[in-house]
Amino acid sequence: MRKITILLVLTLIWVNGFSQDLDAFFNKADAFFKTNVIEGKVAYSKIHSNPEALNAVLKMAESISVSKSDAKNYQAFWINAYNLAVIKGIIDNYPTNSPLDNKGFFDKTTYSLGGKSITLNNIEHKLLRGHFKDARFHFVLVCGALGCPPLISKAYLPKTLDVQLETQTKKAINGAFLRVNTKKKRVEASQIMEWYKEDFTMNGQSEIDFINTYRTEKLDKKFKISYFPYNWKVNKQ
Known part of the structure; x- marks a missing residue:
């Protein structure tokens, strides 16, 4: 009985410690984004001149x-x-005009995160898209370029994550992510929809179906879709 009690206490200590560490990370990330993203x-x-908060x-x-299995905490983290x-990748190569100007920015440079040495591509494609079939990730993962949906000035948090994913997706679909020509029944979309077409056409839906899920002014199913070039210029103030 005593062994079970000790084990239970140790488990509670570990869970509490984990929760505190994760909460502290979310709080510090939130403060960083609020200070440095407008x-x-x-x-x-500014970050390059004083990188302490980012490094911390x-x-x-x-x-x-x-x-x-702890999906909301996992995804938000x-x-x-x-x-x-x-x-961090842009700061390490600062000044730079585009993340693509730096060889291996997405697929070679590694970061020590979550107990792993991992690239940006592996975070996106293996840890997130690889485990969760959710096209909304494309509206919250920001690659450092103007072609990306905008970075928000707060952290993504497990308790608000679904609302944040919905909000950012709706903003993009009703904003600059699409260029709609109603008269010609044509829509131009960000190349994100071309590169990751399989994410936007899951479960038998079309790209227009996905767009209409989030768009206030619905598009006729007969609309033809094409894609406009991605702007890789760095998203600096």
Whole structure:
């Protein structure tokens, strides 16, 4: 009986410690984004001059381990970790005109996050898209370029994650992510919809079906879709 009690106490201590570490990470990430992101643009020059806050929040993220079965905490952690790591990658190559100007930015450069040495592509494609079939990830993972949906000035949090995913997706679909020509029944979409077409056509839906799920002014199913070039210029203030 005593062994069971000790085990239970140790488990509670571990769970409480994990919760505190994760909450502390979310709080510090939230403070960082609020300070350094305005209307989707990042204050790279200011961060480069004083990188302590960025380095501190990334240091906290090194040892945090979240199970994918704990879906909301897992997704929120890795979305924030991705966005912070993108900023770190640009700062490490600052000044730079585009993330693509830096070889291996997405697929070679590794970051120590969540107990792993991992690239940005692996976070996006293996840890998030690989485990969860949710096209809304494309509206919250921000690659450091103007072609991305804008970075928000707060952290993604497990308790508000679904609302945040919905909000960012609706903003994009009703905003600059699409260029609609009603007379010609044509819509141009960000190349994101071309590159990840399989995410936007899951479960037998069409791209127009996906758009109409989030768009206030619905498109006729006869609309033809094409794609406009992605703007890879860095999303700096």
